[in-house]
Amino acid sequence: MARADDPGIEALIELMARLPGLGPRSARRAVLALLGRRGQLMAPLAQAMAHVALTAKDCRVCGNISTEELCPICADPARANGEVCVVEDVADLWAMERANAFQGRYHVLGGTLSALDGVGPVELGIPRLVRRVGEEGLTEVILALAATVDGQTTAHYLADALAETPAQITSLAQGVPVGGELDYLDDGTIGAALRARRRF
Amino acid sequence: MARADDPGIEALIELMARLPGLGPRSARRAVLALLGRRGQLMAPLAQAMAHVALTAKDCRVCGNISTEELCPICADPARANGEVCVVEDVADLWAMERANAFQGRYHVLGGTLSALDGVGPVELGIPRLVRRVGEEGLTEVILALAATVDGQTTAHYLADALAETPAQITSLAQGVPVGGELDYLDDGTIGAALRARRRF
Numbered sequence: 001m002a003r004a005d006d007p008g009i010e011a012l013i014e015l016m017a018r019l020p021g022l023g024p025r026s027a028r029r030a031v032l033a034l035l036g037r038r039g040q041l042m043a044p045l046a047q048a049m050a051h052v053a054l055t056a057k058d059c060r061v062c063g064n065i066s067t068e069e070l071c072p073i074c075a076d077p078a079r080a081n082g083e084v085c086v087v088e089d090v091a092d093l094w095a096m097e098r099a100n101a102f103q104g105r106y107h108v109l110g111g112t113l114s115a116l117d118g119v120g121p122v123e124l125g126i127p128r129l130v131r132r133v134g135e136e137g138l139t140e141v142i143l144a145l146a147a148t149v150d151g152q153t154t155a156h157y158l159a160d161a162l163a164e165t166p167a168q169i170t171s172l173a174q175g176v177p178v179g180g181e182l183d184y185l186d187d188g189t190i191g192a193a194l195r196a197r198r199r200f
Numbered sequence: 201m202a203r204a205d206d207p208g209i210e211a212l213i214e215l216m217a218r219l220p221g222l223g224p225r226s227a228r229r230a231v232l233a234l235l236g237r238r239g240q241l242m243a244p245l246a247q248a249m250a251h252v253a254l255t256a257k258d259c260r261v262c263g264n265i266s267t268e269e270l271c272p273i274c275a276d277p278a279r280a281n282g283e284v285c286v287v288e289d290v291a292d293l294w295a296m297e298r299a300n301a302f303q304g305r306y307h308v309l310g311g312t313l314s315a316l317d318g319v320g321p322v323e324l325g326i327p328r329l330v331r332r333v334g335e336e337g338l339t340e341v342i343l344a345l346a347a348t349v350d351g352q353t354t355a356h357y358l359a360d361a362l363a364e365t366p367a368q369i370t371s372l373a374q375g376v377p378v379g380g381e382l383d384y385l386d387d388g389t390i391g392a393a394l395r396a397r398r399r400f
Contacts (some may be wrong), residue, residue, distance in 0.1 A: 005297060008267035012252050015245040019230040026221040031252075032291050033220045035265050038253050045215040046249035049234070052212050053242040056235055065235050067208035091232050097205060 009035070061132070063108030063125060065090050073097075079105050082139035084132065084167075086158060088112060088146060096144060104142075107132070112150040113157055124154070126161050133165040143171040209235070261332070263308030263325060265290050273297075279305050282339035284332065286358060288312060288346060296344060304342075307332070312350040313357055324354070326361050333365040343371040 009031065017027035034042040052067060059071035066072060073079050083104030087093050093106050109124040111117075121127065132138060141162055145151035159169050175193035176182070182190065209231065217227035234242040252267060259271035266272060273279050283304030287293050293306050309324040311317075321327065332338060341362055345351035359369050375393040376382070382390060 005272040006266040006268070008248070008252050008255060009265070012245075012248040015241065015248050018241060020233050021226040021229060022221065028294065029221060029291075030219040032294070034249070035252070035256055035290065038256055041215065041218060042249060042253040045212075046246055046253050048208070048212040048215050049242060049246035050250065052208050052231075052235070053238050053246050055208060056238055065209070066206040068206070072205040090235065091229075094228065094232070 058108075058110075062106045063090075063110055064093055064106060073105055079103060080136070082137065083142060084129070084136075084138050084140070085142045085144050086129070087144050088151065088154075092144065102142075104140075107141075109145075109154065112145070112154040114150065121157065121161065126158065129158075130161055130165060133162065133167045138165075138167045140168045140170060141165075143169065145171075147174060258308075258310075262306045263290075263310055264293055264306060273305055279303060280336070282337065283342060284329070284336075284338050284340070285342045285344050286329070287344050288351065288354075292344065302342075304340075307341075309345075309354065312345070312354040314350065321357065321361065326358065329358075330361055330365060333362065333367045338365075338367045340368045340370060341365075343369065345371075347374060 013024070013027050013031050016022055016030055017024045019027070022030065034045070055067040056065050057067075057069070058064070059066055059074055060069065061074045062071060064071040064073060068075065081104050083102070084107055085096060085102055085104060086107045086109065087096060088109050088111065090108060093108055096102050096106075107125065107129045109126075111119050111124060113119060113121070113124065129141075133141065141158075143155045143158060145155045155171060162169055173196060174189065175196055176185065176189065185193075213224070213227050213231050216222055216230055217224045219227070222230065234245070255267040256265055257267075257269070258264070259266055259274055260269065261274045262271060264271040264273060268275065281304050283302070284307055285296060285302055285304060286307045286309065287296060288309050288311065290308060293308055296302050296306075307325065307329045309326075311319050311324060313319060313321070313324065329341075333341065341358075343355045343358060345355045355371060362369055373396060374389065375396055376385065376389065
């Protein structure tokens with residue numbers, strides 16, 4: 001597809017089109033917008049991206065991605081409340097932070113257990129999490145994993161691995177989403193919500 | 201909105217969200233994807249963007265944007281067929297090139313005449329276009345401007361300005377789009393298509 005006919009601009013469009021949510025068409029539109037604002041937007045964006053590409057690393061404590069050795073959550077003493085939330089990836093950590101409902105720290109697994117893909121407990125940092133419970137005196141480990149087969153297999157493995165520690169193991173409640181209509185919910189969710197029903 | 205909690209990553213999300221087609225949510229998703237592929241995607245993208253931001257310039261002949269002093273179309277001797285197509289902006293030039301139906305060169309106005317915004321003939325490079333007709337021995341100037349009031353005002357000005365040159369002035373045909381159903385067309389288009397009807 002002839003687009004910009006300029007090799008540099010075409011290479012940029014092609015890389016942009018690999019971003020989720022952008023196709024070849026919207027990547028071209030985005031690059032056109034950038035070309036129209038080379039000084040105000042394109043140069044700062046390139047610089048910010050290069051900076052993050054160069055400095056972003058996994059937090060050595062929790063596995064969150066940040067541009068510091070220790071991520072802002074692990075670096076914040078106010079977050080040391082004895083609770084650690086186990087999430088599958090950084091996207092889930094960001095989702096938890098957006099909900100603004102959790103004041104503790106995290107452990108980012110970076111995936112789920114998968115014998116097929118060679119992902120075992122060490123790859124997910126589970127021994128490191130067990131050590132953290134003792135070292136940081138954690139009182140509660142909240143398993144915030146997806147309600148999928150892989151997520152729940154990993155959750156059960158974690159519960160076993162942490163059974164010997166003094167920390168309480170909990171998991172996110174399953175039930176009707178806020179604003180959710182029963183009519184649109186799958187049977188599994190309705191069943192789980194019914195089993196976990198509470199006094200009104 | 202708490203998002204990444206990391207100033208570098210947050211700045212990147214904020215800049216990404218300014219691209220057309222990306223909102224705060226999809227910008228975050230795009231940055232997460234970049235963070236997961238820092239070496240394979242993020243670093244090359246940052247580099248390609250910096251390169252274009254630094255080298256992109258308006259072609260001194262036609263106003264197309266490219267990373268060379270002379271854009272690939274003006275640099276291609278095969279495109280010197282005596283035809284020049286006048287478009288409003290680079291997006292329109294790219295659209296023409298995608299259609300793969302035009303083998304001549306371009307003149308990019310960079311806007312339309314607007315007394316209110318202080319955009320006059322010189323800002324649109326119209327005297328330069330008139331000179332090109334003589335210098336390059338152009339035989340036809342195709343006005344490919346939008347069928348809006350501004351576009352048509354500019355087209356009429358161009359036709360007047362070029363009236364003294366030997367070049368023939370033409371404009372894109374108006375009519376029913378290929379694949380278009382009459383039922384969904386506006387009255388103006390149907391009227392224009394009817395007035396420009398041709399023997400079948």
